[in-house]
Structures are given as structure tokens and as C-alpha cells.
Amino acid sequence: MAAIKIFLLFGRSGCGKGTQAKLLAEKYTLPVYGSGSLLRERAAKDDFSGRKLKEFLLRGVLAPTSLIYKEWANKFDVFKEDPSFVGMIIDGSPRKWIEAELLSQAFEWYEWPDSYCILLDISRPEAENRLAKRRICKSCKNIIPYTSESKVLEKCDKCGGELGRRPDDTDEAIKERMEYFEKEVVPMIEYYRQRKQLIVVNGEQAIDKVFADIVEAVENKS
Numbered sequence: 070m071a072a073i074k075i076f077l078l079f080g081r082s083g084c085g086k087g088t089q090a091k092l093l094a095e096k097y098t099l100p101v102y103g104s105g106s107l108l109r110e111r112a113a114k115d116d117f118s119g120r121k122l123k124e125f126l127l128r129g130v131l132a133p134t135s136l137i138y139k140e141w142a143n144k145f146d147v148f149k150e151d152p153s154f155v156g157m158i159i160d161g162s163p164r165k166w167i168e169a170e171l172l173s174q175a176f177e178w179y180e181w182p183d184s185y186c187i188l189l190d191i192s193r194p195e196a197e198n199r200l201a202k203r204r205i206c207k208s209c210k211n212i213i214p215y216t217s218e219s220k221v222l223e224k225c226d227k228c229g230g231e232l233g234r235r236p237d238d239t240d241e242a243i244k245e246r247m248e249y250f251e252k253e254v255v256p257m258i259e260y261y262r263q264r265k266q267l268i269v270v271n272g273e274q275a276i277d278k279v280f281a282d283i284v285e286a287v288e289n290k291s
């Protein structure tokens with residue numbers, strides 16, 4: 070039986086998690102699961118939590134850990150029964166120390182020992198710069214990250230639409246995301262470091278170099 074591979078990607082906003090998740094998904098033929106889609110699925114159910122969550126999502130308020138992890142546990146039970154399940158890339162989780170601990174407990178319970186906890190390391194000034202300069206297509210809502218490859222784009226590379234700043238990338242919102250990282254994500258990184266599970270990759274390199282470093286670290290570990 071092939072080992073179940075699970076990837077967790079984290080780092081400051083703008084570190085390129087989404088891009089690297091897609092590349093990993095292709096290379097290892099794995100699905101990407103995000104806590105965002107999990108929550109949207111849950112919000113569609115018409116009960117107390119469903120209705121409250123729907124409102125939270127509309128207002129952009131973070132959902133509580135207890136609710137998200139109940140959904141993850143339900144998902145993991147389904148995966149465990151699925152003989153075609155070979156692993157996954159988790160996007161948007163964990164967001165803080167307690168969630169990392171819950172995921173570790175879950176992976177132990179489901180007997181999935183091979184998880185790769187990858188920090189895409191970019192400095193705070195680099196993250197702020199990328200967020201301030203990333204753009205969104207006004208027509209198809211495609212997000213254009215700020216990279217050496219995409220910064221020269223004048224129109225959307227998917228539909229040719231006009232590009233603008235993301236409405237939620239205000240200076241205030243960027244500052245808040247940076248502070249969240251220091252307060253919540255840094256202790257989580259320390260948690261994985263102490264468990265000797267942390268893989269640190271320099272996220273300030275070109276996309277293909279970042280990806281090559283991730284693959285190298287993964288192959289060395291397995």
C-alpha cells in the first residue's frame with residue numbers, strides 16, 4: 070500500500086501557498102482541500118451553525134476552530150473509508166497552534182504518519198510588498214499574485230479583463246494579517262519545529278525554485 074501523503078503549507082499572506090499547492094497537487098496527483106470550501110459546504114446546511122456560519126463568511130469573520138475541526142474530522146472519516154484515497158494538500162489550515170495540535174492528533178488517529186509541514190518563508194516587508202501589489206481581474210476575479218513572472222501583466226491572463234487592487238488588500242487589512250501571523254502562526258511554526266516536523270523553504274525565490282526546494286525536502290524525508 071502506498072503511503073498516504075499529506076501536505077500542510079503555511080507562511081505569511083502572499084507567500085505563494087496557493088501556487089505551490091497547485092504544483093504539488095499536479096506532481097503527486099493529490100486533491101487540494103481548503104477549510105474555506107469545507108466551511109462553505111457547511112454553511113449551505115439550514116441549521117443554527119449553518120445560518121450563523123453563512124453570516125460569518127459574508128462578513129469575512131474567521132470561523133471558530135471547534136467548528137472547522139468537526140468538519141475536517143467528518144471529511145477524514147470519509148477519506149479513511151475510500152480505498153482510492155492517497156493523500157491531500159490542505160490549504161488554509163492550520164491557522165494557529167491549537168489547530169496544528171488537533172491536526173497532529175487526527176493524523177495519529179487515522180494512522181497517517183507522513184505529513185509534510187512546509188513553511189514558505191518570506192519576510193514581513195516582502196509579504197507587505199506582494200500584498201500591496203497583487204491584483205485581481207475585475208471580470209473573472211482571477212487573482213494575479215505579485216511575482217517576477219506576473220508583475221508585467223497588464224490584462225488578466227485568463228480572460229483579458231482589466232486588473233485592479235483587491236478590495237480586501239487595504240493597508241489596514243494587510244497590517245492585520247501581518248499581526249495575525251506574528252501572534253498565531255509563529256507559535257504554530259515553533260510547535261512543528263519542536264516536533265522536528267518543520268520544513269522551511271525560502272519563499273522569496275522564483276516559483277519553480279521554491280517548488281524544486283519543496284520537492285527535494287519531501288524526497289529526502291521519505
Ligand SMILES: [Zn+2]
Pocket residue numbers: 206207208209210211225226227228229230
Ligand atoms: Zn480575468
